Amino acid sequence: MVLGLSLALTGLCLVAVAWAVVKIVRRSPLLWSSTADRVLLALLGLVELGLLAQLVTGFVLMASTDAPAGLTFAVYLVGVLLILPAGTAWALADRSRAGAGVLVVACVTVPAMILRMHQVWSGDA
Amino acid sequence: MPDRSALATRTRSGLGRVLIAVYAVFALAATARTLVQVVERFEVAPLAFTLSGVAALVYCLATAGLARGGRGSRRVAWLSCTVELVGVLAIGTLSWVRPEWFPEATVWSHFGQGYGFVPVLLPVLGLLWLRRTASPAAPVSG
Numbered sequence: 001m002v003l004g005l006s007l008a009l010t011g012l013c014l015v016a017v018a019w020a021v022v023k024i025v026r027r028s029p030l031l032w033s034s035t036a037d038r039v040l041l042a043l044l045g046l047v048e049l050g051l052l053a054q055l056v057t058g059f060v061l062m063a064s065t066d067a068p069a070g071l072t073f074a075v076y077l078v079g080v081l082l083i084l085p086a087g088t089a090w091a092l093a094d095r096s097r098a099g100a101g102v103l104v105v106a107c108v109t110v111p112a113m114i115l116r117m118h119q120v121w122s123g124d125a
Numbered sequence: 126m127p128d129r130s131a132l133a134t135r136t137r138s139g140l141g142r143v144l145i146a147v148y149a150v151f152a153l154a155a156t157a158r159t160l161v162q163v164v165e166r167f168e169v170a171p172l173a174f175t176l177s178g179v180a181a182l183v184y185c186l187a188t189a190g191l192a193r194g195g196r197g198s199r200r201v202a203w204l205s206c207t208v209e210l211v212g213v214l215a216i217g218t219l220s221w222v223r224p225e226w227f228p229e230a231t232v233w234s235h236f237g238q239g240y241g242f243v244p245v246l247l248p249v250l251g252l253l254w255l256r257r258t259a260s261p262a263a264p265v266s267g
Binding site: 070071072075076079082083086087090091094096098099101102104105106109 | 138
């Protein structure tokens with residue numbers, strides 16, 4: 001796996017988590033009409049693009065090496081793409097600070113899945 | 126049906142919305158895990174993998190039940206959370222006492238240790254949330 005990409009994505013997710021926690025503390029709902037919230041969502045969009053790049057590099061690596069990773073790794077590569085779109089939709093449908101809480105869950109899940117992918121890739125799963 | 130939709134809104138608002146998000150993550154994790162186990166090597170540990178499938182189904186039902194939040198859906202969610210609590214306690218205990226029955230881990234092995242013990246907390250939180258949102262008088266934080 002491309003370590004630099006994983007670290008960058010993890011870093012961006014943790015920034016989003018911190019941002020969402022600030023919103024929870026300030027009881028601020030997640031609103032598409034707020035410019036600041038759109039910047040936060042754009043950040044998540046960037047992470048999603050990075051996850052797509054990870055999908056491509058992941059499959060290329062799977063095809064070009066004989067590492068022990070197989071179906072589990074492939075399912076992780078695809079599955080992690082669902083988290084942010086689903087989380088964002090579920091968060092935006094709420095009119096309270098719970099929306100930011102949902103983003104925390106989503107943005108903690110993504111790095112956790114990336115970490116698991118590294119474990120699966122290196123064979124200590 | 127104003128009462129019904131108010132109940133549904135209450136169930137999926139505030140903390141409930143965050144709880145449903147965590148449930149959805151576990152529904153995805155358990156379903157994906159089961160698919161991989163069954164496709165790759167079902168014969169290695171049929172009991173563990175069947176239990177993975179049961180866990181996956183229960184997480185999916187609990188997620189959908191809480192997210193829909195109507196009267197009937199809440200009953201489905203309550204049942205799923207109860208089965209889940211019994212399952213995680215039973216499998217959690219058995220996996221310590223009879224490890225040879227579980228050559229491969231399930232979501233519920235060792236009370237969900239592999240998932241930061243979240244699997245043992247989730248059904249408790251789910252049942253508490255259902256109780257708290259049952260009547261309109263209960264305050265819903267948000």
